[in-house]
Amino acid sequence: MSLSVLRLGFPPSSLCVSLFPKFLPFYPNAIFHSHSHSHSHSLPLSRDDAVVLFNRMLYMRPSPPIPQFNIILGSLVKIKHYPTAISLSKQFESKGITPDIVTLSILINCFCHLGHVNFAFSVFAKILKMGYHPDIITFTTLIKGLCLRGQLRKALHFHDDAVAQGFRFNQVTYGTLVNGLCKTGETKAALELLKRIEGHSIKPDVVTYNTIIDSLCKNNIVADAFNLYSEMIVKKISPDVITFNSLMYGFCAMGHLKEAIALLNDMKMKNINPDIYTFNILVDVSCKEGKMKEAKIVIAAMVKAGGKPDVVTYNTLMNGYCLVNEVKHANHIFNSMVQNGITPNVISYSIMIDGFCKEKMIDEAMNLLEEMKCKNMNPDTVTYNSLIDGMCKSGRIDYVWDLVDEMHDRGQPANIITLDALCKNCHLDRAIALFKNMINREIKPDRYTYTIIVDGLCKGGRLKIAQEFFQHLLIKGFHMNAPTYNAMINGLCKAGLFDKALALLSKMEEKGGMDKGGTTCWGLAGWLCKYQSGLKPQESADLLLPLGVFLWESVGGYGAESVAKYAMSAKISATISGI
Structure with a gap:
């Protein structure tokens, strides 16, 4: 069993062990180049053209050479019509035409892309049964199929079984495994696999390093990512723009803008041109820190370098201005988007609607909502939550119900954020009505919903209703967490009902709702x-x-x-x- 498998804690798997002959010889990749890549030179056919041509060829006598059929199947794979390719291959065999290794490899590829890995392995078994020798592309495709399904354990064991039979893999295969491990959060296992690759005298490429560096940065393990980057330099593996983007993202996420700028200088020294994503990372961190002047300098540098701000750049800048309460500047940026040939998206509108609502510019926000509808853009939950919160804070509560109904009509039922906004702004009757509305529409409340209702009622002077509601929850057997108990106990204490608060504290311990730090106890104390x-x-x-x-x-x-x-x-x- 591989070391990487042991680290993952996976039990042994028998997947495909029985499919391998006792001795599967290793054939140099050059032997298979002629067939493995023959379908890559596919004709630029549409799906319908490919089907017509394939069917015409089926009835030709004598039949055209198999590679000609493979070219058509390959063209369908290129345009991602996997089911069609599978269907045609079945017709192919029904006419008594024997598929070759390329045909079967194309089938494996199709099944893997469709998530039917078991069918792909059935085709693999057929390859072995027919006496064909699967090549590195076939193996890598199967491994990728398993990785795409999140079956890393099986992918690693399949790899180990093949290696045990004398097969050798290349950078692409190991890159596939590394990518699968990183996507499932097994970055440490990916690092260990990287060391193991080098032990097999295979030099990992920049793509493999980038995958691990990106995963480390997204998990805030930036120091290890930078060490890996330094290792690349020592081993003379040239980093690319993706390497730098991942590292810059990691440093910016940690608030280390100085280190991110230093990386930008490194890029310049290595003659690596930053892309739009590079600049957007720097714009984002500047905006989040409220440094709007610096953000504009970065955008100016982007334009000078030949780049063009995209919708992400504009959205980031708009959000930055909203964060520093300069909604008029944000609106100016929003209006300039269209003038510069950039179409605002749902996020653009949501940012501006939220900004207007926070400044109590409700009419402007509603105008943008109507504009979205006119453009057939569907407002999302974030858009509606911003509007509802703004309506509540501005005292325009009558409009809230219309928005709640509109959300429901669009398949976006009101959530706890809407409920919270109503409670925090003391619209308790509306909150209770919304809660009942949620129940009637079979929207199952969670424990956070109960906490919001109890806390809102207590703070709004509706202690008796809060007690009745809380008692109803206890009778119905709902398992409430510490915050719900805390809200009720605080309400009782505020009213001077300490004996009832102590009784509820005892019930809380009895029901297993006591929080670990004893926050409820200390609050009552x-x-x-x-x-x-x-x-x-x-x-x-x-x-x-x-x-x-x-x-x-x-x-x-x-x-x-x-x-x-x-x-x-x-x-x-x-x-x-x-x-």
Whole structure:
């Protein structure tokens, strides 16, 4: 079993072991070049033309050479008509024409692209049964098919089985495995496979390194990614623009703009031209840090270098201006997009609608929504949430319901963000109505939904309704988490109902809803300590002493002494006063 498999913790797999003969000889790739790539010189045919020509050839006597059929099948693969290629190949065999290794390899490719890996392996078994020798392209296609389905364990074992039979793989195959590992989050296993490749005297190419560097950067392991880049330089593997883009993205995501700029200078020294993505990364980090002047300088550098800002550039700049509350500047950028030949997308409109709503420019936001509809653009959930939040904050609550209905009509049911906006802006009746509406439309609420409702009712002075709602949830057997309990307990404490808060705290522990840090306990302790001066000494002691014991037993002794101190003080006062 391979070391990479062991690291992944995968059990052995018997996939395809039985398909291999006891000895599968290794044939140099040159032997297969003539057939493996013959279909790459496909005719530029449309699907219909390819089908007509293929069927005409089927009835020719004598039949045309098999490579001629393969060219047509290959042309269909190029235009991604995989089912058609499979269908034609079946007709091919029904006429008694024996497929060759290329035909079968094309079939494997089609099945893998369609996600039918089991069928692909059936064709592979047929290749072996017919006495053909699969080449590196066939093996790599099967490995890629497994990787695309997320079956890395099987891909690695299939690789190991082939190697055990004497087969040798190349950079492309290992690049496929590395890509599959990185896409499934197994970057460490990919790094180990990289070392193993070098042990087989195969020199990994820039694509393989780029794949791992990109994965490391996206997982914020930028130091390791930069070390890998340094390793490339030492091994004289030339980095390309993709290498630098990945590293710059990683550094920018970590807030290390200085290091990202240094990489841009490295690119210049190595005569590697930055692309639109390179500049967009720098524009994005500048905007997120509120450095709009720097963002414009980067865009100017992009234009000077011959680049043209795209919709991503404009969206990033607009969002940056909105973040620094300069919505008028953002609107100017939005209007200049069309003048410069760039069509705004849904994200463009959503950014501007959100910016207008935050500035309470609701009419402008609604005008943009109507403009989207006129252009047959479908507003997404983000667009509607921004509008609903803006409507609530501006007191235009009557329009919210229309938006909620519109969302539902467009197949975008109102979510917890809408509910939260209504609660936070004290539109509790609307929030409750929306909650009932969600239930009626069979939208299943989650625990966050319950927390929003309970918290909103408590903070809005509807404690009795909150208690009834909470009790209803308990009776129905809903499993609530700590935040929901916290919201209810805080509401009870705020109303001075400490005995009920303590009772609910006990129920919370009984139901297994206690949070690990004891936040609920400390919150209740804080309320009790804050208000104990307003209680009679004996009442304060009766409430605080049990809570101190509860804290000690439930979440550890740290901090329980604070509650105990107040409790003992109250107890002494009660004893002295004789109460």
